[in-house]
Amino acid sequence: MLLQALSERLQCWEEVFAQQRTHARATALALGLLCGVGQRTITRALGFLGWQNQDWATNYRVFSRSPWEAKELFLPVMKEGLEKWVPAQGPIALALDDTGIPRSGKKMTTASWQRDPMSPPFHVNLRWGQRFLQASLLLPLYKVDKKSSPRALPVSFTECPVPKKPGKRASQQQKEAYREARQKNNLSQRFVGLSIQLRRQFDELGYQDRVLHLLGDGSYCNRTTFRADLPRSTLTCRTRKDLRLCFRHQGSGGRYYGEQTFTPEEIYADPNIAWQQMLIFHGGGWRRVFCKEVTRVLWRRGGAKKMLRLVVVRERNYYGKKARRYRRKRAYLLSSDLESSLKELLQEYFDRFEIEFNHRDEKDILGVGQAQVWAKKSVPRVPEFMVATYSLLLLSALAAYGPTRSQDYLPLPKWRRQARRASCLDLVNLLRQQIDHASKARAPEDKISRFMQMILQSAA
Numbered sequence: 001m002l003l004q005a006l007s008e009r010l011q012c013w014e015e016v017f018a019q020q021r022t023h024a025r026a027t028a029l030a031l032g033l034l035c036g037v038g039q040r041t042i043t044r045a046l047g048f049l050g051w052q053n054q055d056w057a058t059n060y061r062v063f064s065r066s067p068w069e070a071k072e073l074f075l076p077v078m079k080e081g082l083e084k085w086v087p088a089q090g091p092i093a094l095a096l097d098d099t100g101i102p103r104s105g106k107k108m109t110t111a112s113w114q115r116d117p118m119s120p121p122f123h124v125n126l127r128w129g130q131r132f133l134q135a136s137l138l139l140p141l142y143k144v145d146k147k148s149s150p151r152a153l154p155v156s157f158t159e160c161p162v163p164k165k166p167g168k169r170a171s172q173q174q175k176e177a178y179r180e181a182r183q184k185n186n187l188s189q190r191f192v193g194l195s196i197q198l199r200r201q202f203d204e205l206g207y208q209d210r211v212l213h214l215l216g217d218g219s220y221c222n223r224t225t226f227r228a229d230l231p232r233s234t235l236t237c238r239t240r241k242d243l244r245l246c247f248r249h250q251g252s253g254g255r256y257y258g259e260q261t262f263t264p265e266e267i268y269a270d271p272n273i274a275w276q277q278m279l280i281f282h283g284g285g286w287r288r289v290f291c292k293e294v295t296r297v298l299w300r301r302g303g304a305k306k307m308l309r310l311v312v313v314r315e316r317n318y319y320g321k322k323a324r325r326y327r328r329k330r331a332y333l334l335s336s337d338l339e340s341s342l343k344e345l346l347q348e349y350f351d352r353f354e355i356e357f358n359h360r361d362e363k364d365i366l367g368v369g370q371a372q373v374w375a376k377k378s379v380p381r382v383p384e385f386m387v388a389t390y391s392l393l394l395l396s397a398l399a400a401y402g403p404t405r406s407q408d409y410l411p412l413p414k415w416r417r418q419a420r421r422a423s424c425l426d427l428v429n430l431l432r433q434q435i436d437h438a439s440k441a442r443a444p445e446d447k448i449s450r451f452m453q454m455i456l457q458s459a460a
Contacts, residue, residue, distance in 0.1 A: 003434040005396035012076040016068050026062055030389040035432045040367030063382050064375035073388035074155045077395055079205055081153050085139040091211045093138040093348045095355040098187050101369030102129040108379050110161035131160045133190050136355045141403040142281040148403035149284055149421055152354035153394055157387040159380040160190045188224035195230050215352040221334055226303040234337035241265040241332055245297045257300050264332040267294055268312045278343050282350045284420055290314040293342050309335045361424035366390055397427050
């Protein structure tokens with residue numbers, strides 16, 4: 001039962017909160033924020049729980065005053081996810097990416113103007129919002145039954161605010177302080193800091209011997225990340241097709257870099273390097289992927305003297321519904337991992353796409369960022385709390401029903417009966433139904449469904 005599995009995992013948060021009553025209130029708010037109807041605000045969560053006639057200030061103080069650390073909410077996810085759904089031997093794959101949450105309130109000190117990702121490429125728009133950096137643990141579920149798609153469990157959701165730019169009348173010291181803050185708080189620096197923090201957390205859980213494979217997109221392929229000292233960790237990112245690479249100098253003299261340079265695009269077109277064929281699990285099945293590999297290359301401007309690995313993936317045509325022809329564009333990967341097999345490296349980067357599904361579920365279905373809070377602690381805490389609850393929900397579904405979509409879930413609509421795994425909306429609907437049944441079992445004399453009461457109260 002999903003409700004029972006989620007309740008058991010929410011009990012692991014008892015050590016996070018200082019008082020037992022705070023933990024009980026936070027557990028109830030987690031269910032209310034998951035299952036609330038309409039916008040996911042704390043007020044709607046109170047209406048879903050039937051607490052709309054109680055003192056609302058106590059529930060808001062869970063986020064604005066209660067002493068707890070958001071990173072500790074993800075420790076149960078990291079521990080159980082690794083023990084039950086990741087092979088005991090081998091590396092730990094983590095996908096990292098930043099995301100923006102639109103906000104409407106101008107009183108939020110950490111909000112800023114950001115580029116709107118939904119704007120067309122010929123006209124960039126701006127929107128007011130918060131910026132977060134997320135890390136997700138990749139679960140290779142296809143290794144369990146050979147047919148299940150991988151899952152990504154969020155294990156960190158850290159706010160990365162943009163420093164406020166001083167005004168025209170600011171002093172020279174204020175301007176210099178702003179430049180230093182920009183350099184220290186950019187996304188690449190926060191990426192390195194989060195990677196070191198995750199390495200420390202996995203060490204505390206007893207995984208000192210497991211190597212972390214960090215997977216990022218093209219924005220993290222720069223000198224800040226590749227020159228950083230990441231203990232027992234490797235970094236793999238997409239890169240540009242015109243990146244200037246070279247080999248180490250072969251010959252006499254003190255020269256380190258070779259004189260001849262090349263680009264990933266030239267490797268792609270080089271007929272002397274043979275294509276290798278791999279079977280990669282992606283999109284619900286095993287796909288043939290053709291790629292080339294060049295090892296022990298040097299990126300003078302970015303990686304300095306660190307030996308790297310270049311992987312080029314060939315573009316591929318495929319047919320969708322109604323015989324429409326589509327094309328997957330070619331990809332170029334740059335990695336500091338020189339020991340893993342090529343198939344393992346490619347599979348992990350294909351699995352990285354699961355973090356995009358996390359972003360969609362968090363913003364479109366769960367409404368992360370819709371809570372109207374303005375307290376200094378509450379502004380980052382509420383989104384982090386909701387993402388941690390969402391991660392526990394995914395983990396509870398795996399423990400209760402397995403990686404595939406079973407008959408325990410609610411029936412699908414006619415246009416979506418080919419689903420192989422349960423979506424976030426399936427989990428939320430099933431959780432609402434089970435809460436409704438549990439409420440009616442405690443009060444069978446009610447004529448109207450408890451779930452209908454919660455909907456009316458939440459929509460009020």
